Structure formats: structure tokens, C-alpha cells
Amino acid sequence: MRSAFLAFLYSILMRGFLRIIVGVKYINKEVISKEKQFIIVSNHNSHLDTMALMSSLTFRQLSKTHPIAAGDYFGDSVAKSFITRLFTNAILIRRTKDGNSENPIDMMSRALSEGRSLILFPEGSRGEPEKMQEFKKGIGILLQKHPDIKYIPVYMRGMGKVLPKGEKLLVPFDTYVLFGQPSTTKAAEISEIVQEVEGKIMALRATFIQPVEETKD
């Protein structure tokens, strides 16, 4: 029932809306449909990011994939938390330590052990459009604990223009979701793993043609 609801919501409504109205273009999307369990690692500029990634999944993957969301943002009221869980399957984590809630890494790790997949934004919060912030080390710890699980690097461009942080009006602009090759990590150290993942996303970013103004900085 629930998986049918999610499939309808994302594969039909949301995907149609994103592609036709917003102008999202998925590139290399086929790499994802073959994978059973994975961690999608992506840059983060907008609330649309999660929607766009969820819409790229197949029926079967949808109900087993959980975006990691900030509990202090999406879980700060009962209504918000309910809506987030209902529509996205999200795992809500605390970004700051408060002592009584469970360690976020343990929550993610447990989900992986149960055979579930994750969507992770290692930048932690939505930054300015087309600028990337430094990655948090959670992705490193997770991949070190689960070295046999593949991660899929994804770079999204334009989402921050369609629905930037702090804006409520969605304005359609051409947006790209570029998938990289799924792979397991080769590095052993946490910081090396983080670097490897970050490097792959930066490489995806470099395949875009940079408009003249942006290359100046």
C-alpha cells in the first residue's frame, strides 16, 4: 500500500512535474536501476534535491530508500515531522549533539544493515547555488563500516535557482541531475574516503560547461 503510494507520487506525479514543468534533465540515470543497495551521495542546494533523486528510483527501490534529513529542521514540530516521514521515508537525524537522541551514524548504519539504501547530502545544509561546501565526515564513517555497499555520486545543477534556500516561490529553470558510476570505496581511512567521494562529485561538476561569469572566481 505504502510502496504503491510512493510509486504513484514519485514515478508519476513528481517525475512528470519535475521533467515537464521544472525542466529537470536526468543524465546517466540508467546506472541506478541495476543497483540493489546503494548510498546516493549528492550536493545540496534546494528542497527539490530530495524530490529529484527520489523520482529517479524504480518502484522497488523507492520503498527501501531513505533520504537523511535534518531532524532539527524537519522534525521540529509534530506536523512537519509527520509530513516529512509520510512523503519521503526520511530518517530524521539531529545535526547537533544533545545527549538523549540516538547517534545519527548508528541510525544510518542500522538501516544499511537491514538492506536499505540511503540518500545523503554530506554538505549538511543547502548552500548557495552552484557553490559546494566542505563535506562532513559521516559518509566516510558509513562507508568504512560497510565497505561492500556501493555509493553513487550525483551532481545536481540549477536546483538552487529553481527553489533556493529561504525562498517559497518555485521558478522553473533547466536543471540537471548527473549520475556517476556506482562503486565501492577503495580507501581505508575516513578522511580518504570523504576525499574520494568529494573528488568524484567535483569531477561530475567539471563536465558541465561553465558559463563565462562563473569561471572567473
Next chain:
Amino acid sequence: MHFLQSDKFEQNREVIILISIILGILVFATVLFFIWGKIKPTNQLKELKMRTNSWWVMASMFVLATLLHPVVSFVAFGLLSFAAMRELASISKNVRDDDRRVIIWCYIAIPIQYFFAYKGWFNIFIIFIPVIMHVWIPFMLVIRGITTEIGRSMGVLPTQMMLTIFSLSHLAYLLSLPEIPGFNAGGRGLLLYVVFLTEINDVFQFVWGKLLGRHKIIEKISPNKTWEGFIGGILSTAALAYFLRFLTPLTEIESVLIGLTIACSGFVGDVIVSAIKRDIGLKDTGTLIPGHGGILDRIDSLSLTAPIFFYIVYNLHYA
């Protein structure tokens, strides 16, 4: 299916003849490129394949519109305008980040303009974007209150609307033109005529340029454009315009002159869009990812031929 009844077929005879010709060309091109790709794949072939694919989409759109209902065409052209406007707004560096809330007005104008086209309200149709939106967009920019470089946005946004919304909506308006006694194909005939000639003109200029091209016209903007290709293109297009005039109420001389006009304005539209793309640093595509063609690449020539063709035919036979 009502379409197969004989009187319907009689009414649509001209349109069906051209659609059959187009489908024939498409099947031929698809098979040719498929075999060519198996033997010797090249980059140029990829471009040709992409063009053929977008042609298939265009052709199916017309067939659907003929079979179903004109409203389908209006919605389809509206979406085409929307996608083109969105693409232009996305790649344009001359629009400030603060302008995103004003760009929404450009999108809102699309259904309004196509509604006027559907209703056939000619007077409001021709002034809505060049006059009303040309005032409304700057006014909305002023209300935002950020004056730094506001003049640039005031110029760029209405120009983008002219290129993508105003121009393409003329294709849709052709379907709302009143019927002329003794001329069966009607608006659909005119629509097919101008779109087919515009696209085939691109192909002719490309082919003649490949065969004979020596002297470049404007190397800095469009390095593949040569005088030989251009002249070969306009002559072939004019000849085709003459033979396909059964789709239109045009006389023999008119059809040849219109063929020449379509060929020349198609060339101009092509280089205008090329220049806009160059400005941003894009070479052969309207998208930011290499190897993925955009909408703009397909409608660049149409954005000029559509309104020019419309006004010539309108003033000759409908005014």
C-alpha cells in the same frame, strides 16, 4: 476512426500527402543513419541522428493534431515555447539572480498568448507581448527595487519572450485563421508548409555547405555557414516552396518569393541564436552538458520564419 471516412480524407488530402512525404523522408533518414552508424560512426552522425529524432517528435505532433483536435497543437506549441523560454532564461548570464521572481511573469504570459491565438483575437494577440509585456516586465523589475544593472534585464527578458513565445505562437495562430473558399488544407496546411520548409532549408544549407562550401559567411559566429551552402539552400527551398504550394492559397510567384524569404529569415534566426549561445560560451548546443541538444537548437530558424511567414500570408490572403 472519423479520420478514415472518405469525406474527412478528402478534406485533409493535401495535409495527408505532405505528412506521408515527411514520414517517408524520416524513415529513410533513420534507416540510412542507422546503417551508416553501424559501418562508420562519427560525431557528425550523432548530430544528424539528434536532428532526425526531434523531427520525429515534430512530425508526430502534426499527425496527432490532424487526427485529434487543434487544442492538442495549441498545448504542444505552448509547451514548446515554455521549454524554449526556460532554456534561454537558464543559460542567459545577462539576467540577474534577483530576477527569478520576474521571470515567472514570462512563463505566465505563455498560456495567455496561446489563449489569444486559440480564440483568434488578432488585435490583442499581436500587441500582448511586444507592447503589454514590454511594459509589464520592466515595471515588475522596478517594483523589486534593485536598480543595479536593471537596464540589462529590462532589455533581455522581453527579447527572450519575443524569440520564444511571440514568434512560435504565430505557428499556433495559423490554425485559427478563417477558412478560405476553395482552399482545403486551411491552417494546418500553412503550418506544415512553413515548418517543413524551415527545417528542410536547414538541411539543404547543411548539405550544400558540405558538398560545395568554400567561402565562410560569418566565421566567428557560425563556422559551418558558407556562401555556397546559403545560396544552394535558398534556391532549393524556393523550388520546394513552389511545388508544395498546394498546401497554401498562394499563387505561383508568391510561393517562390515566400520560399526565398523563409530561407533567408531561417538563416538569420539561426545566426541570432548562435550568437546568443556564443556569448555564454556554448558552441553547438543550448544545454550546459556537452552532447545533449537543447530546444533552442531546433527552433532557432523557426523563431524568425514563423512570424514573417505569418504576416506575409495574413496580409496577402486573410486581411
